[in-house]
Amino acid sequence: MNRLRPFVFHQPTTLDEAVRILAAERGAARPLAGGTDLVVDMKLGRARPPVVVNLKRIRGLDRIEPVDGGTRIGALVRIAAIQASAIVRERYPALWRASCTLATPPIRNLATIGGNLGRGSPAGDMAPPLIVHGALVEVEGPGGRRTVPIQDLHLGPGITCLAPGEVITAVVLPAPPPHGGSAFRKLGKRGGGWDIALVGAAAGLVLGGDGAIADARIALASVAPTPFRARAAEAALRGRPPSEEHFARAAGIAAEEARPISDVRASAAYRRSLARVLVLRTLRDAAGLALDAAVPR
Numbered sequence: 001m002n003r004l005r006p007f008v009f010h011q012p013t014t015l016d017e018a019v020r021i022l023a024a025e026r027g028a029a030r031p032l033a034g035g036t037d038l039v040v041d042m043k044l045g046r047a048r049p050p051v052v053v054n055l056k057r058i059r060g061l062d063r064i065e066p067v068d069g070g071t072r073i074g075a076l077v078r079i080a081a082i083q084a085s086a087i088v089r090e091r092y093p094a095l096w097r098a099s100c101t102l103a104t105p106p107i108r109n110l111a112t113i114g115g116n117l118g119r120g121s122p123a124g125d126m127a128p129p130l131i132v133h134g135a136l137v138e139v140e141g142p143g144g145r146r147t148v149p150i151q152d153l154h155l156g157p158g159i160t161c162l163a164p165g166e167v168i169t170a171v172v173l174p175a176p177p178p179h180g181g182s183a184f185r186k187l188g189k190r191g192g193g194w195d196i197a198l199v200g201a202a203a204g205l206v207l208g209g210d211g212a213i214a215d216a217r218i219a220l221a222s223v224a225p226t227p228f229r230a231r232a233a234e235a236a237l238r239g240r241p242p243s244e245e246h247f248a249r250a251a252g253i254a255a256e257e258a259r260p261i262s263d264v265r266a267s268a269a270y271r272r273s274l275a276r277v278l279v280l281r282t283l284r285d286a287a288g289l290a291l292d293a294a295v296p297r
């Protein structure tokens with residue numbers, strides 16, 4: 001790796017100050033959280049920001065807290081803290097599972113949820129489960145605070161809808177539905193988790209009183225320019241019984257909705273085939289949890 005090029009380093013202690021500095025640089029400045037993407041990119045010369053704004057001295061952005069029946073996860077919450085959270089583990093299984101498979105423990109101790117989303121990678125592990133959980137992204141910028149549905153955050157590879165000066169401050173997850181279950185799976189080049197996804201898949205199912213699927217959500221990473229919802233596959237599941245036949249059909253539809261590319265890591269055909277397999281497995285996992293939740297105790 002190369003040495004870092006010189007840059008101006010700011011360490012604001014308030015959000016207002018961070019936003020003011022970032023806005024003044026009109027997009028030339030980059031916020032820094034855990035640095036596991038940004039510092040690597042800077043060392044490799046893929047990013048050359050003249051100004052870097054460290055967010056980590058801003059208080060209050062590193063908490064997981066209850067809000068209106070749901071849960072608010074601050075942008076500076078580290079992936080290791082999500083993995084360690086009993087609230088996330090019990091209420092948001094897809095997100096919890098994704099936190100267990102993002103990189104290795106040393107990276108998870110630095111990497112933040114805000115940085116994972118802010119990077120705008122089509123392969124990031126946090127977006128698919130957050131889409132399935134129906135998360136909203138809180139954003140603060142020169143124009144004040146706004147909220148963005150997670151599926152609208154990413155516009156293309158490395159591109160988010162954030163305007164210059166805007167930073168992600170939190171993600172807000174609604175209360176999980178009763179009789180619901182969710183799951184996440186991914187496969188990386190090394191054959192398991194711990195690695196950037198060749199394909200990442202999350203699924204969420206809600207069962208109605210009649211035992212049929214009342215709602216379904218499926219989200220995929222690394223098979224399109226952005227993480228996306230496989231809406232046709234979701235529609236094929238609603239009102240159907242949670243059976244292997246319907247899961248297999250939906251997984252095939254989701255794979256057709258994908259727009260994978262071939263690159264050094266995998267061919268488009270392999271990614272599409274893998275998407276089908278992973279969606280099928282996440283649907284089975286999610287159904288298992290939903291059926292368990294539906295059993296009277």
Ligand SMILES: Cc1cc2nc3c(=O)[nH]c(=O)nc-3n(C[C@H](O)[C@H](O)[C@H](O)COP(=O)(O)OP(=O)(O)OC[C@H]3O[C@@H](n4cnc5c(N)ncnc54)[C@H](O)[C@@H]3O)c2cc1C
Pocket residue numbers: 030031032033034035036037038039040055075079101102103104107110111112113114115116117118119120123124125126162166167168169194195196197
């Ligand atoms: C060896 C290795 C393995 C990895 N494996 C995985 C993996 O398996 N899965 C995966 O998803 N990722 C993986 N990554 C990528 C990286 O660890 C994650 O994307 C991580 O979550 C980034 O968070 P961070 O806090 O380190 O972000 P940073 O590097 O600090 O920032 C990343 C980007 O987001 C911007 N940013 C940071 N915070 C905010 C904010 N609050 N608002 C707006 N923009 C912001 C930065 O300006 C930068 O553009 C890996 C990285 C390495 C080095």
